[in-house]
Amino acid sequence: MNKLIIWYGELITGNKLLKRGVFFLTPGMLWLVLFLVLPGFILVLVSFAGRGTYGNLIWEFSLENYTRLIGYGIFGWTLDYVYILLRSVWVAFVTTGLSVVLSYPLCFYIARKPPRTRYLWLTIVIIPFWTNMVIRAYAWFLILAPELPFARLAAFLNLVPAGMPLYPSAMAVYLGMISMFLPFVALPLFSSIERMDWTLVEAAQDLYASNFRIFMHAILPQTLPGLSVGIILTMVPAMGMFVIPDLLGGAKYMLVGNLIQQQFGASRDYAFGAAISIGLMILTLFSLYLYKRKNRGIDLI
Amino acid sequence: MKKINLLVAVSALSTMAFLYLPLMAVAFFSVNDSKYGLEWKGFTLDWYVKLFQNDLILQAASNTLVLALVSTFVSTILGTILAIGMDRFPWPGKMNTALDLVMHLPVIIPDIIFAAAMVVAFGFLRTLTSVFDPGLLNMIIAHITFQTAFVALVVRSRLAGIGKEIEEAARDLYAGTIYMLMKVTLPLLAPGIIAGAMLAFTLSLDDFVISFFTAGPDSITLPLYIYAAVRRVVTPQIHALSTLVLMVTVILVICMERITRKVNKKQKRL
Known part of the structure; x- marks a missing residue:
């Protein structure tokens, strides 16, 4: 040496x-x-x-x-906590899925704009990305209030009693979560779509491929790197999210984030809170691992 | 094909509406002249004026700013030095992997777990000295921790982008280590450092979870204040405060975009 x-x-x-x-x-x-x-x-x-x-x-x-x-308590065996864990995974999964579905048209639309205005449109997506999540959750809180048209429409359709807000509910949680994480998917996806080779799409069209097959064979493989980053950026924080379920879901739709926060707040049970955190960590790493195994050779960042 | 284009446009525009409608509603009701309820009673800027007379809010705003500025300053220095240390030395492969893993931890750990770890760790430190009671110092330490990792990631990608050739040329011309760092590496790195610092600053302003877990009664930040207010009762003042924070965000984002685009253009010319 x-x-x-x-x-x-x-x-x-x-x-x-x-x-x-x-x-x-x-x-x-x-x-x-x-x-x-x-x-x-x-x-x-x-x-x-x-x-x-x-x-x-x-x-x-x-x-x-x-x-x-995992459910063994002083009152015998209940699956409450397991339900909350599974529900968190499910909510994260649905949020990511719907965000992907909404992100593709959004990115195509922006990518087709002339370069001069393209960055303006992109900034429109970036601004919510950087807006504080408390404010965004609170904005949904406001817009689902009973006086505003959405709650009125729901009351008119007999979905909720008149004069009631649309929160706390599962739907409010999903609305908040998707609007929160959609930019996390859209921005990395856009960087892939912007560099996409559209001649491959044309070639597929020339060969009479159906729209579905065009997407699967000409678009998806090209956009996979950006999509992967977006999915990971969404899945991981979505599983630990607690502001949105707290404000929009209440006790009706608790997620693991709320459970952890309870242990460190009201219950002051640090040890149990730590155990839930480790559980969430294992779940997160496991889903990252599953994802990585399915899509080999994709970098995290 | 035309049908698909139309479908894409409709879907894209409604997605944007979906993102912005709630924020617009907050801005709209922030200038509504009605203390209770959501009925339109005319235009007023009273709520904004009242914000600046509310000591709690002013205190929260100053806490937010101090937290963001101090933590950004420290983490930018730590992150930049760390990035140079990782990129410019012949570390063995295994060590590289380990360093990489530590640096990516804040990115792949859900922030609530990091916050929980901070609570527990500060609990331990508190048994040694009362300096670590929940408060601004704890928040600054926690923010520096995750910001350092992000700054290091941004600066390192810039280091890889500029390559080692120019530094090698400087060495060939007998530049010492410090001289080379000051005259060659840092100037070339400056755009990356600025980008990293801006990212760190916005991350700090944006953070709620970590502040929520580490804050004390005297170190409320604006997001914490808004959160507490929403849980109690929503007043038009909160609409106004949220709108102001939103406007600051918009300005920051536009600045950030401008800087990164300028840097990219320069890089292309190189």
């Missing part, structure tokens, strides 16, 4: 070079290890601890939090 080497124009020994590298890495990595990796390990440890009477942690190793998560 102490031999002289030439590293991009510099005559230096390997040791010296590595020392300098460590010097550069240390501040950032030290910070990330201290405040990201270490807390992660502590979270795992805490998930095996118990809860004292006043919400303090009791350091006795137990699997109780995990058995509680």
Whole structure:
């Protein structure tokens, strides 16, 4: 290692070079290890601890939090928590799916605009992407109020009693979630669609392919990289979302994010909260793994 | 084909309406001269004036700004140095993978899990010293953590973009390490650093979950204030506040777009 080497124009020994590298890495990595990796390990440890009477942690190793998560409690066996976990996966899945379906026409439309106005249209999609999620959830809160046309229409159709808002409900959660995550799919997808080779589509049309087959064989493979990034960017935060179900779903449509927040807030049961977090993490990694296995060779970013 | 084009246009425009209708409604009711209910009673800017007389809101606005500025400043420095350290040295493959993994953690972890880990970790630190009571310091630390990773990712992709040839030329002309960093690497990197800093700043302004878990009673930020207000009772002041935040977002996004487009144009000319 102490031999002289030439590293991009510099005559230096390997040791010296590595020392300098460590010097550069240390501040950032030290910070990330201290405040990201270490807390992660502590979270795992805490998930095996118990809860004292006043919400303090009791350091006795137990699997109780995990058995509680899959349903064994003091009141016997219930599937409440499992339902919430599965529902979170389902909501994330539906949100991602519908966002993809809505994103394709949106991106095609923008990509076909002349270059001068194209970026203006794109900015229109970027603005909601960067708007604070509390404000966006709150905007849905407002628009589903009983005085406004949507709730009135629903009342007129006898879907809800007159004078009632359209939240809390599953539909409100889906509306909020899709509007929240649609830009997360649309923006990466657009970068793929913008670079798409349309001559392949024309070729498929010349060969009398049906619209469905044109999409499957000429469009989808070309847009897969952007689509993958979009799906991952949506799936992961959607599973842990808690603002939207909290404001628009209430107790009627709880997701795992609310459950975690409850443990760290009102219930002060850090150990159980940690266990749910680890559960969510495992679910997230598992779905990423499934996705990666199906679509090999796709980079995360 | 014409039919499909029409379908695409209709679907695209209604999607945009779907994204914007709720936001428009908030802006619309923020200038409505009615304290209760959602009936149109005429135009007023009273609610905006009242915002600037509300001490709680002013305090929240200043907290939000301090948090975003301080955390962006620190994370931009940490992230840039980290990116140079990762990209410019011959690390063995396994170490590279490990570094890469740590850097991608904040991107692939749902933010609520990161927030939970922060709560637990700060709980531990609190047993050592009361400095870590829930409050602005905790929030700044938490924000720096996820921002550093994002800044490092952006700067590293720019480092890869500019290549090592120019630095090699500088070395051939006997530039020392510091001289090369100051005169060659950093100037070339500047657009990437600015882009990373802007990303970090917007991420901080945008964050709710992590602030929600780490904030104390004196360190309420604007999103936290709006959230608490929505849970209690919605007043027109909240419409006005949300509209203002939305307008700041619009301005930030337009600035960000301009800068990245200018950088891209320059890069093409190189």
